[in-house]
Amino acid sequence: MRLVLVGPPGAGKGTQAQILSSKLGVPHISTGDLFRAHISQQTDLGKEVQEYLDAGELVPDEVTNEMVRERLAQADATGGFLLDGFPRNVSQADVLGGLLAASGHRLDAVLEFRIDEDVVVERLLARGRTDDKEDVIRHRQQVYRTETAPLLDYYADIVVSIDAVGDVEEISERALRALRDAK
Ligand code: ADP
Numbered sequence: 636m637r638l639v640l641v642g643p644p645g646a647g648k649g650t651q652a653q654i655l656s657s658k659l660g661v662p663h664i665s666t667g668d669l670f671r672a673h674i675s676q677q678t679d680l681g682k683e684v685q686e687y688l689d690a691g692e693l694v695p696d697e698v699t700n701e702m703v704r705e706r707l708a709q710a711d712a713t714g715g716f717l718l719d720g721f722p723r724n725v726s727q728a729d730v731l732g733g734l735l736a737a738s739g740h741r742l743d744a745v746l747e748f749r750i751d752e753d754v755v756v757e758r759l760l761a762r763g764r765t766d767d768k769e770d771v772i773r774h775r776q777q778v779y780r781t782e783t784a785p786l787l788d789y790y791a792d793i794v795v796s797i798d799a800v801g802d803v804e805e806i807s808e809r810a811l812r813a814l815r816d817a818k
Contacts, residue, residue: 636661637740638814639718639731641786642748644775645755645762646799647806651748652719654807661715664706666699666723688766691774693723693782700730707734724782725789744814745790748799752776793817 636659640648649665656663670688673681680698687694703721706712722728735741756776759767766775787794795817797809 636715636717636744636814637735637742638716639722639742639745639790640720640748641745641783641790641794642799643750643752643755643779644772645759646748646750647758647803648719648748650803651799651807651810652717654803655810656717658807658811659715659717661717662711663717663719664703664712664721666703666718666720668719669702669706670694689771691766691771691778693778696724696726696730699723700727703727703731704734713738722786725785728786728789742790742793744817745786745794746810746814747787747794747796749796750799754800 638655638659638661640652642648649668652663652665667688670681670684674685674688675681680702684694684698693699699721703718707716718731722731732741756769756772759772760769766772795813797806797813799806801809
């Protein structure tokens with residue numbers, strides 16, 4: 636299965652991605668995690684992207700797209716994947732479509748996490764990652780609304796939406812059921 640998760644920062648995509656990845660037997664690929672790994676290992680890419688993460692801005696598309704292209708070319712991702720945090724704008728979605736088409740594939744579904752902005756801001760403030768300061772959180776929500784939410788129209792034909800408020804287990808069941816019903 637080739638799946639993309641879309642939802643505002645703090646919607647619980649990372650948590651669900653881990654569960655769904657093991658249930659569906661495909662690797663979880665999180666661009667946020669990949670960037671944070673580069674930053675903690677102080678690679679050249681890490682040094683280049685740190686300021687964007689700290690400010691809650693999107694990393695420039697050339698950098699992000701290339702990192703994703705390399706990751707998707709790895710052996711474990713050839714049979715399917717669960718992308719978390721990519722694409723985050725329409726231009727990245729075009730690039731992803733091109734990469735998949737080149738190998739004769741396409742996305743099976745885009746799973747949308749629906750949740751109120753006030754709820755996610757509360758959660759992120761409680762989480763306390765280095766980019767979880769209130770002004771940065773608000774900015775990430777705004778970037779989501781303007782850059783990422785348009786993907787829901789772009790992918791209208793394959794969007795599967797779920798209510799992302801509830802217990803972790805309840806939400807993964809909802810997601811699996813919704814994906815099954817969408818087939
Ligand atoms: P959250 O969902 O809380 O925003 P992520 O871990 O998904 O957290 O992303 C953290 C940061 O990593 C983003 O604010 C952005 O700076 C960067 N990032 C992640 N994915 C992308 C992407 N596809 N394009 C550009 N920047 C990205």
